[in-house]
Amino acid sequence: MLYKTRGIALSYIRYRESSIIAKIYTESFGIQTYIVNGVRSPKSKTNKIAFFQPLTLLDLVVYHKSKEDTIHRLSELKCYAPFRSIPFDIIKSSLALFVTEILGKTLREEESNExxxxxxxxxxLYLDHAEVHFENFHIxxxxxxxxxxxxxxxxxxxLENELRGNNYPQTADMVEQGAVRELLTSGFGSVITLDRGRRLRILEKLIxxxxxxxxxxxxxxxMEVLKEILR
Incomplete structure (x- = not known):
C-alpha cells in the first residue's frame, strides 16, 4: 500500500548503477530503510540525490508491506523545508553531521513517535535559521x-550521580552544573556562556x-570534527 508521511534523511549507500538505499526517520513508521531508484542516473533532470543529504526534511509517498520486509520503496518525495544555511556553513554542517550520526545510532523503533x-x-529548523548563539546546539x-x-x-x-556510579572520572564545576541545568530546562536559542574546554567536557559526559x-x-x-571546528 501507498502511504504519505514526513521524514528526516539520515544516510544512504549506493545501490547498483543508479540507485541508493536510504535510511530515513519517518513520522508514521519510525526508522525505515528505502530503495530509491534512478537518483544517481546521469539522465536525471533533477539532482534528487540532494534530498538525502543529512537532516533534509522530506514529504514522502512510500510503499509499505509486512513487518517482515525490512527494505521498502519510495514512490514520491520532495523537500518541504529547503535549507537556508546548513549546507553552506562549516560549523552548522559539522553540527548536522554529528546529529545525524547520533540519530543513526540511537533511533531504533519502527513505529510512529510523533x-x-x-x-x-x-x-x-532552529539550527538552519539561527544566525548567532548556536555553538552549544549539539549538547x-x-x-x-x-x-x-x-x-x-x-x-x-x-546526571552527576549516575556518571559517578559508572566510574566517570570527572566531576562538574559550578559553571558546568549551571550550564547543564539550563540546557535541561530551556529551549533552543538560549544563550549559555561556555568556554571551549567546558563545552567539550559536557559533550563527553553526555556521550x-x-x-x-x-x-x-x-x-x-x-566528535573529532567538532573538536576542531568549535572554539
Missing amino acids: PLFQFLQEAI HFLSQLASYLGFGIETVED FFYKIHMDGLGEIRS
Whole structure:
C-alpha cells in the first residue's frame, strides 16, 4: 500500500548503477530503510540525490508491506523545508553531521513517535535559521533527546550521580552544573556562556551517559570534527 508521511534523511549507500538505499526517520513508521531508484542516473533532470543529504526534511509517498520486509520503496518525495544555511556553513554542517550520526545510532523503533519527530524537526529548523548563539546546539540537543529515548535527565545532580556510579572520572564545576541545568530546562536559542574546554567536557559526559543507557553506541567519529571546528 501507498502511504504519505514526513521524514528526516539520515544516510544512504549506493545501490547498483543508479540507485541508493536510504535510511530515513519517518513520522508514521519510525526508522525505515528505502530503495530509491534512478537518483544517481546521469539522465536525471533533477539532482534528487540532494534530498538525502543529512537532516533534509522530506514529504514522502512510500510503499509499505509486512513487518517482515525490512527494505521498502519510495514512490514520491520532495523537500518541504529547503535549507537556508546548513549546507553552506562549516560549523552548522559539522553540527548536522554529528546529529545525524547520533540519530543513526540511537533511533531504533519502527513505529510512529510523533513527539520525537516534532522535536527533531524543531531542532533542525532552529539550527538552519539561527544566525548567532548556536555553538552549544549539539549538547543542548543531546540533553533534550535523551528524554524522547526513554532515559531523560531530570536534574544535573541525577546526571552527576549516575556518571559517578559508572566510574566517570570527572566531576562538574559550578559553571558546568549551571550550564547543564539550563540546557535541561530551556529551549533552543538560549544563550549559555561556555568556554571551549567546558563545552567539550559536557559533550563527553553526555556521550558517556548515552553509552550507559544504549548498548553498542560505539565511537562517535564526528566528535573529532567538532573538536576542531568549535572554539
